[in-house]
Amino acid sequence: MTDPNLLPAPLRSWAENTLGALTAARRLPSGSSPATVWHVVRGSDNARFHLKTAPSPGAFTRETFAYRHAVPALGPGNAPRLVATSARHLAMILTALPGxxxxxxxxxxxxxxxxxxxxxxxxxxxxxxxxxxxxxxxxxxxxxxxxxxxxxxxxxxxxxxxxxxxxxxxxxxxxxxxxxxxxxxxxxxxxxxxxxxxxxxxxxxxxxxxxxxxxxxxxxxxxxxxxxxxxxxxxxxxxxxxxxxxxxxxxxxxxxxxxxxxxxxxxxxxxxxxxxxxxxxxxxxxxxxxxxxxxx
The missing domain is CATH 3.90.1200.10 (Aminoglycoside phosphotransferase (APH), C-terminal lobe)
Known part of the structure; x- marks a missing residue:
């Protein structure tokens, strides 16, 4: 049985094609959002990102729309920044917030x-x-x-x-x-x-x-x-x-x-x-x- 805490190979491949080689990938505990989120670290500079998979196409569409058209109004550092999306995987890569x-x-x-x-x-x-x-x-x-x-x-x-x-x-x-x-x-x-x-x-x-x-x-x-x-x-x-x-x-x-x-x-x-x-x-x-x- 596949370990649900491990980042699936197709998602890792897409993330590394986008970000570069990853040195860590850790699934985060479920929070208020029904999405699945992994905390990933890029090897070249230790930059931290969140790889998030939406629970449905509708949720993916809503969140990507929000990040493209509304969230930028909050200003730098006040929300994650959208780095990349994959409709195929219902996934998005976001900058990780501190705290x-x-x-x-x-x-x-x-x-x-x-x-x-x-x-x-x-x-x-x-x-x-x-x-x-x-x-x-x-x-x-x-x-x-x-x-x-x-x-x-x-x-x-x-x-x-x-x-x-x-x-x-x-x-x-x-x-x-x-x-x-x-x-x-x-x-x-x-x-x-x-x-x-x-x-x-x-x-x-x-x-x-x-x-x-x-x-x-x-x-x-x-x-x-x-x-x-x-x-x-x-x-x-x-x-x-x-x-x-x-x-x-x-x-x-x-x-x-x-x-x-x-x-x-x-x-x-x-x-x-x-x-x-x-x-x-x-x-x-x-x-x-x-x-x-x-x-x-």
Missing amino acids: APLTQVRLTEAALRTVHWRAGMLVAELHQAGRPTTTARREAAALVSRLADAAPRHAETAGDRLSAEDHKFVMVLADHLCVLDRLPLGFIHGGGIEAGLRWSGTARPALQDFDRARFAPVVVDFVHLAYGLWAERPRVRTAFFDGYGRTLGAEERQALRCLTGLHAVRSLAEGLVRADQVAVDSARTVLDRLKSEVGV
Whole structure:
């Protein structure tokens, strides 16, 4: 049986034809992205790269589009640089960023606020990058409706972990989401901003993993943060939006509440399928918090 941690020979051959001889190739642990990533080192100068294979043609197309048309707006050092792509292998070679994922770094409250203030500036640049085509604008506007339409399925999977009151609350969130039609659009990261942030010991974070990037209502990018970190540290949320350059409008705030609740239901359902009690408990906490906020 082939060792899944070894770089497959066809990929290594393509990478070496592009970069030159490699002296090391190490598969990285799975993160928030479903892609497979190897850390590779070029022998001639010890330069480090990531060789990334997308899980699907769609993910490959989204990420290569992002790196070519949106990510350059973030500026040098703020995101990986695309070196080469192979549609045959659904692969891309990216420059490797220094540091570690922000979620794995212990920071003081003050340092975390500073990092998120700078992250807000970075995300604002991404959201304003590029101009959507008519098709992309139509698809972006339809995304929120698709998320709302998935709510009954997730609620059914959650079964008796949702009370009748919970179920009604979730359906109200989904219905409300469908009538919010003036949400600002932009080019979003799509994969969870916090999970995509990388920190190297300076106040300036970098952003990676663009395989879910697309044009969409920008509020979608804030759901994972509202689901976790911002609920526990509201001053970090304030710092982020100070960097972002604006606060959310009234409809965006309503949309964020709805999207966070629907994300909780999805997380609850998926946690039950995986027998992940931590995910189930976190989702339950978020749902109860949202219900208390609206007086349910």
